[in-house]
Amino acid sequence: xxxxxxxxxAGSGVGRAMAVALAKQDWRICVIxxxxxxxxxxxxxxxxxxxEDWLTCACDIGDAAAVEKMAALVFKKLGAVExxxxxxxxxxxxxxxxVLSSEDYHRxxxxxxxxxxxxxxxxxxxxxKQKSGTIVNIGSxxxxxxxxxxxxxxxxxxxxxxxxxxxxxxxxxxNGIRACSILPGDIDTALLERxxxxxxxxxxxxxxxxxxxxxxxxxxxxxxxHAIIEELMIRPR
Numbered sequence: 001x002x003x004x005x006x007x008x009x010a011g012s013g014v015g016r017a018m019a020v021a022l023a024k025q026d027w028r029i030c031v032i033x034x035x036x037x038x039x040x041x042x043x044x045x046x047x048x049x050x051x052e053d054w055l056t057c058a059c060d061i062g063d064a065a066a067v068e069k070m071a072a073l074v075f076k077k078l079g080a081v082e083x084x085x086x087x088x089x090x091x092x093x094x095x096x097x098x099v100l101s102s103e104d105y106h107r108x109x110x111x112x113x114x115x116x117x118x119x120x121x122x123x124x125x126x127x128x129k130q131k132s133g134t135i136v137n138i139g140s141x142x143x144x145x146x147x148x149x150x151x152x153x154x155x156x157x158x159x160x161x162x163x164x165x166x167x168x169x170x171x172x173x174x175n176g177i178r179a180c181s182i183l184p185g186d187i188d189t190a191l192l193e194r195x196x197x198x199x200x201x202x203x204x205x206x207x208x209x210x211x212x213x214x215x216x217x218x219x220x221x222x223x224x225x226h227a228i229i230e231e232l233m234i235r236p237r
Contacts, residue, residue: 002026002027002028002053003027003028003082003083004027004028004029004030004074004078004079004080004081004082004083005018005022005027005028005029005030005081005082005083005084005085005221006029006030006032006074006081006083006084006085006119006123007019007022007029007030007031007032007084007085007087008032008033008061008085008086008087008088008115008116008119009032009033009086009087009088009089009138010031010032010033010039010042010087011031011033011034011035011038011039011041011042012033012038012189012190013087013187013189013190013191013210014087014138014184014187014189014210014213014214014217015031015033015042015085015087015088015138016042016045016210017209017210017211017213017214018085018087018214018217018218019031019042019046020042020045020046020214021211021214021215021218022083022218022221023046023047023048023054024046025218025222027053027083028053028054028078028079029046029048029053029054029055030054030055030056030057030074030077030078031043031054031055031056031057032057032058032059032061032070032088032119033058033059033088034058034059034060035058036056036058039056039057039058040056043056053078055073055074055077055078057070057073057074061088061111061115061116061118061119062107062110062111062114062115062118063118064114064118067115067118067119067122068122070122071119071122071123075126080126080130081123081126081127081133082132082133082134083133083134083135083136083221084119084120084123084133084134084135084136085135085136085138085217086115086116086119086120086135086136086137086138086161087138088111088112088115088116089111089112089138089140089157089191090107090108090111090112090191090194091108091150091151091153091154091191091194091195092104092107092108092151092153092194093194093195093196094196095150095151095152095153095154095196096148096151096152096196097151097152100151100152100153104153105153108153108154108157109153109156109157111157112154112157112158112161113156113157113160113161113164116137116161116164117164120135120164120168124172124177127172127175127176127177128172128175128177130176131175131176132176132177132225133176133177133178134177134178134179134180134220134221135165135168135177135178135179135180136179136180136182136217136220136221137161137162137164137165137179137180137181137182138182138184138213138217139158139161139162139165139181139182139183139184140154140158140183140184140185141183141184141185141233141235142154142155142158143155143158143159143161143162143181143183144162144183144233149195161181162181162183162231164179165179165180165181165230165231166179166181166230169228169230173228176225178225178228179230180217180220180228180229180230180231180232181230181231181232182213182216182217182220182232182234183231183232183233183234184208184213184216184233184234184235185207185208185233185234185235185236186199186207186208186235186236187207187208187209187210187213188204188205188207188208188209188210189210192204206236207236208234208235208236212234213234216232216234219232220232
């Protein structure tokens with residue numbers, strides 16, 4: 001296959017699971033995250049730590065200028081991008097309306113919403129030229145129905161991400177570009193530690209695994225170009 005995929009939030013959770021899964025399918029991959037050490041660990045897990053088909057890029061996707069530089073490096077090192085997976089996401093322990101700080105609010109929207117938008121805009125022009133591309137946005141079931149446990153900033157960002165997916169399909173389908181929102185329920189990832197009261201080990205056992213959410217994204221990516229999964233919601237049974 002040897003196509004190129006770019007994955008944000010690849011230092012842990014669903015982003016890491018996506019990188020490992022696509023590596024197994026022989027994709028050339030750029031992994032993006034804030035911490036280089038975590039990204040290097042992802043490379044080891046994918047057996048790509050010494051591969052020319054793998055690019056590690058520490059980048060704050062909430063910084064539009066940094067995203068532009070990252071995209072230029074991807075095109076230079078790996079070439080045309082066929083898949084973009086926006087898996088980066090964050091939350092804050094003090095997340096409810098009565099305690100949410102302005103700093104945490106803007107940080108969440110920058111990562112969860114603005115960062116995805118910046119990355120999409122960085123790669124869309126090239127996808128238009130090549131008349132192909134798949135964009136997968138890892139959202140949340142909190143983007144369908146607000147929940148108190150998620151907090152308003154997280155909910156707002158995931159509603160927006162879902163709307164962005166729909167906008168891509170409305171405007172870009174005629175350019176051969178498709179977008180998919182994956183809308184998972186609770187996933188057993190490090191993000192759970194940011195809850196006001198982190199779940200117990202027993203509760204985590206009943207949650208989704210990052211690899212299971214990645215399988216949903218793979219379905220959207222591996223479908224024939226004429227087919228599209230616009231939204232896919234997955235929850236623990």
